[in-house]
Amino acid sequence: MGGTMNPTVIGWLPGEPLLPAVTDALAQATLVFGAKGFAPLAERFAPNAHFEPFEAWLAQLPERCARAIVQGERVVVATTGDPLFHGAAAALLAHFGPDAVTVLPERSSVQLACARLGIPWHNATLVSAHGKVREPWSWKNAPHHPLRPVLVAAAHNRSPIVALTAPGAGATEIASALTELSLAHRYRISVAARIGLDGEALWRDLEPSQAAATAFPHPHIAILTSTTPGTEAAFGWDDDAYAQRQPEKGLITKREVRAVALALLALTPHDTVWDIGAGSGSVGLEAARLTPEGAVWAFEKNADDVAIALTNARRFHAANWTIRHTKAPAGLEEAPDPNAVFIGGSGGELAELLTYCWQRIAPGGRLIATFVTLENLATATAAMTALDAPWHATQLWAARTKPILAMHRFAAENPVWLVAATKEPS
Template structure:
């Protein structure tokens, strides 16, 4: 390697380290878009790290004797390469696209390099450039990256490991995403797949789509004003970014305590739904945080799980329901609320939920005769500090649950909800009582004894 710098760079304090890592943002116009300082730092670097395309774009600015390292597929090794250079007092530069601190490598290097040894010379991000091209103010925008593995097209209710999950969340009406969402695409998750996501979620009329291809290059192209359905099978030049501008405002809904009438439900005499008063207390007992993973067992109309999903915008709700008619209603309710961090399946717990991630919170609204197994599974798999809430309307089922919890030594408490709602009567109003409901809250932490595998004495339905 060539001799490292032995004097501090111009304009810096004399006690600045002799060698630094310079993280330099580059656009596709290459040297033309770099500042004089960025050009100087690249010319003085003895080791230059970047993707093959950026190394080629900046080749004319590099010292012919400098070492070039292609980071393609090796991003996690970059901090090691940089640390080696700094340890040997060798000036090093890292090339990144646009603003390295906007979904770039900047965060990784800032977290792993010694304090004071990293300097960043950013360019505008490609998302910022796209907003400039389309004359879209971006101060309130939400930025999303879909640079993830290829998970295929979006399927409603996909789990958080899907490559488009973050985008579906940003577009949902429950997250307060604002009027503009900017998307850093990838070859797998391009504009066509984003259009198909809009169609799958029924959001194609809610957003206008703008695509900027090959920004700052001779083949630059801007696309707007075309329906998502017409672009869902189109092909786009790389690289590209997408801007989604909200056309129709998301429905204004209460933050908490959604009215029962908002949910479609099977309607026996009293309606098959966790009523608002009970739902509010049950959600309070679940003590949800924004990133919680929640199980909803016996989902019914989905009312509690869907409201929980709105309270956990950085988490996910996994629901299960045995009745096919309810599954269709849940999907209708999910779309109405604009919830994307919710998935539901047909089946019975605990046998059909073995692949679910361990939960922070569990709500049991119906057990389908499997209360023993559900309790054992939930207590075994609850994460530290987790909460389990069980809902009962029958005394017999409450007694079974209390006996089971006593046998396993669980830490539990019980709340009874007795509400009444006003009804018109003879020109006035009377109070009509709702069925009393018992809610048991169980906290993880105290060891639970295995409950056994015998079936419940009778089907348990909360």
């Protein structure tokens, strides 16, 4: 082992012989932490050690290791495959430092799955769907569901996507969610199940409809390969690409305004965004494309518009976007603190809404609100001044060409004012 004060993290593959360094570490161990399935391994190779399963308290593993080491234990943490790939070693390295943890990896399950299925993975997007699954993926839980990383990768046209799965977040559930996101036609799904264990099985190039109807044994790796590349731009989609309320077509933040608003929001990939008064969902859905590691929470008081926004979310594969039918600020308490807030409609509660959002927005966060009436512009600037928020305003008055006989003219859109403020960093 790396020394009495160093925890050792080992990798093991079912059905494979242990590496000599791993057997040495186990032979010297007095305490072994690992999943319940590692008990026979510890009993055979760590005769002087007490074995303790860690499933019930895995998040406390670094602290448990530290206490055991102080008490003189020689600690080994047993994991499957490579402990540095979505494994226990990451938390231990963060806690103890790289010089105080010995990592003895095995081949990863990803390597073996790709080898079994004959899929090169040098350019793969590697994701994990591990996590506590309380309910199937839906638009309501999209930002925090364990399937989110898999589905966001698919929405961004990644291929191949190699996913570590878990019960309730496996290939079956991935396939069902791809269908809901209008992505089923783009992907085929291959599965390598129970690698190295009794009942090992492989499935190749299933259509998502086939995968959704198949019960795959766990543990398994799901690999998504693209058959049809996506062509969506990151943002700036044509107004006509969106479903809009009829017969009042046009109740949408226009393309030019969306582009400026998104620029002012200055989004980063990990941002949490609020889209208040979402309407057809256009700003929030384009924000979702720009925040693949973050999430967008949309809020809309009109039930018909909520339904339209959901139609657009399916159309644009918004796997990290959710919407609530509510009149803000009611309902905002459910969402995590935002890094960026876009207000496209206030339902008559503008000053209260701006105050609440400014209180909740993270340090360094950006708030953008759009207006078409002077009265709301005046209310907004007064509210932001009262909050001592460093605001500025932009007037946007776009015009688009339209045919007139054999020629073209410019037809002006309604002027829009954008009020923007950035909260001081902490």
